[in-house]
Amino acid sequence: MAPLSTDSVDLDETPSATAHEMVYRILRARILEGALAPGTALTLRGVAEALGVSMTPAREAVRRLVAERALALTETGRVAVPIPGGEDLDALFTARALLEPELARRAAGRIEPEQLDRLRALDAEIGPAIERGDAGAYVSANTRFHSVLYAAAEAPALLALVESVWLQTAPSMRRVYAELGDQATDVLADFHLEALQALAEADTDALCAAIRADVLQGAALLRRTISGG
Amino acid sequence: MAPLSTDSVDLDETPSATAHEMVYRILRARILEGALAPGTALTLRGVAEALGVSMTPAREAVRRLVAERALALTETGRVAVPIPGGEDLDALFTARALLEPELARRAAGRIEPEQLDRLRALDAEIGPAIERGDAGAYVSANTRFHSVLYAAAEAPALLALVESVWLQTAPSMRRVYAELGDQATDVLADFHLEALQALAEADTDALCAAIRADVLQGAALLRRTISGG
DNA sequence: CTGCAGATTTTGTGATCACAAAATACGGCC
DNA sequence: GGCCGTATTTTGTGATCACAAAATCTGCAG
Numbered sequence: 001m002a003p004l005s006t007d008s009v010d011l012d013e014t015p016s017a018t019a020h021e022m023v024y025r026i027l028r029a030r031i032l033e034g035a036l037a038p039g040t041a042l043t044l045r046g047v048a049e050a051l052g053v054s055m056t057p058a059r060e061a062v063r064r065l066v067a068e069r070a071l072a073l074t075e076t077g078r079v080a081v082p083i084p085g086g087e088d089l090d091a092l093f094t095a096r097a098l099l100e101p102e103l104a105r106r107a108a109g110r111i112e113p114e115q116l117d118r119l120r121a122l123d124a125e126i127g128p129a130i131e132r133g134d135a136g137a138y139v140s141a142n143t144r145f146h147s148v149l150y151a152a153a154e155a156p157a158l159l160a161l162v163e164s165v166w167l168q169t170a171p172s173m174r175r176v177y178a179e180l181g182d183q184a185t186d187v188l189a190d191f192h193l194e195a196l197q198a199l200a201e202a203d204t205d206a207l208c209a210a211i212r213a214d215v216l217q218g219a220a221l222l223r224r225t226i227s228g229g
Numbered sequence: 230m231a232p233l234s235t236d237s238v239d240l241d242e243t244p245s246a247t248a249h250e251m252v253y254r255i256l257r258a259r260i261l262e263g264a265l266a267p268g269t270a271l272t273l274r275g276v277a278e279a280l281g282v283s284m285t286p287a288r289e290a291v292r293r294l295v296a297e298r299a300l301a302l303t304e305t306g307r308v309a310v311p312i313p314g315g316e317d318l319d320a321l322f323t324a325r326a327l328l329e330p331e332l333a334r335r336a337a338g339r340i341e342p343e344q345l346d347r348l349r350a351l352d353a354e355i356g357p358a359i360e361r362g363d364a365g366a367y368v369s370a371n372t373r374f375h376s377v378l379y380a381a382a383e384a385p386a387l388l389a390l391v392e393s394v395w396l397q398t399a400p401s402m403r404r405v406y407a408e409l410g411d412q413a414t415d416v417l418a419d420f421h422l423e424a425l426q427a428l429a430e431a432d433t434d435a436l437c438a439a440i441r442a443d444v445l446q447g448a449a450l451l452r453r454t455i456s457g458g
Numbered sequence: 459c460t461g462c463a464g465a466t467t468t469t470g471t472g473a474t475c476a477c478a479a480a481a482t483a484c485g486g487c488c
Numbered sequence: 489g490g491c492c493g494t495a496t497t498t499t500g501t502g503a504t505c506a507c508a509a510a511a512t513c514t515g516c517a518g
Contacts, residue, residue, distance in 0.1 A: 289502095305511090
């Protein structure tokens with residue numbers, strides 16, 4: 001139960017002060033940055049103790065993540081970070097490739113200059129994260145880049161679908177980028193820059209293409225890492 | 230709390246005998262057939278009493294459905310069937326139009342003759358349901374048709390995404406078909422028949438087209454009903 | 459009849475407990 | 489040393505309770 005702490009969770013946007021929501025946010029953030037490796041086992045009492053709450057809110061937060069497929073139950077009711085197979089990951093990236101360009105399309109018309117600045121700032125975080133080999137920071141910043149962009153789409157139902165997919169792929173992607181190490185700079189084309197340029201020029205089609213390429217690059221990278229070992 | 234009963238829920242495929250799972254299945258089935266109108270309020274104690282369990286499993290089942298966006302929380306923590314706006318429904322049908330052809334594509338190659346027979350049987354249920362004006366039975370059979378087809382795709386991650394969308398659209402669609410009444414026979418083209426034929430001929434592209442047309446027809450119908458009143 | 463202030467009831471939240479099943483640890487046996 | 493059966497511990501499940509906030513009801517004043 002080591003990798004659970006309250007720091008680095010965005011407590012600013014915490015409208016609800018309920019315990020189970022706090023537990024949910026912390027666990028979710030840990031999963032999204034890949035801090036919980038695939039296969040990691042969790043226990044309700046462990047989560048509860050680590051976060052200083054009783055079993056009830058821990059249970060609710062964990063079960064919520066199970067419903068979002070971020071966690072999975074064994075046949076006997078135990079909780080663990082799922083280990084998606086190659087086919088599962090293929091399906092998940094297919095979903096991303098279908099849904100994210102649509103979200104980008106909807107975001108293109110509504111994005112505010114302020115949010116565009118935030119995107120630039122997030123993109124600027126990514127390079128350094130790669131260079132210092134911090135896979136967690138990389139995956140995290142990468143996710144937030146997409147998240148901020150899609151928030152502008154004002155399509156919460158679509159965003160929820162995509163976020164469920166992210167939760168399922170993040171633990172595996174963390175491993176991929178960790179194994180990549182310093183080769184990352186060579187292998188990864190920066191489609192985020194293309195996306196930013198397309199946004200600045202209000203070129204919706206180019207934006208969608210950049211996002212799609214970004215997703216497909218992730219899928220290809222994953223496939224390579226799985227088959228290559 | 231009237232429209233909650235244990236009958237007509239498929240208890241055959243009930244591997245888990247936990248109380249919260251039973252509650253979840255019953256509520257889910259009710260939502261999918263549109264038995265709970267948009268805006269319907271639920272209470273944890275009400276659900277618990279109606280189904281003969283304590284608050285704990287009722288809470289877990291309800292919160293699970295909230296996580297799947299089938300139910301929604303008000304700002305004060307109350308639970309209700311959400312009332313999606315026109316833009317929400319548009320986004321949800323866009324997601325269906327993107328994801329379901331992909332599921333159909335994957336199902337095309339793997340479907341067994343036995344499952345094809347089940348599809349035909351389900352399709353045969355739909356006509357009579359329309360004629361006797363049973364919107365609930367129609368929506369339910371329709372959903373099961375798609376569900377059985379996509380189950381053959383063996384892509385649980387994709388199926389889960391689509392099922393979450395169904396849960397969000399079903400209450401609204403029930404209203405649409407109910408208002409349609411006996412006009413349904415005239416308005417609704419039977420794309421399921423086209424899909425079945427494409428499956429029999431192993432024509433994957435035709436199957437995807439039929440599924441896509443089926444989804445888009447639903448979207449158009451919904452738009453018409455919303456604007457028309 | 460309408461509007462509002464207070465009392466009452468309803469409702470979600472979280473803690474605690476008992477229980478059964480599963481996982482683990484232990485010890486003896488071959 | 490390896491293996492299996494038993495005892496212990498761990499763990500999820502579900503029930504019950506206390507509490508606070510929200511919603512509803514009640515009755516009075518205008």
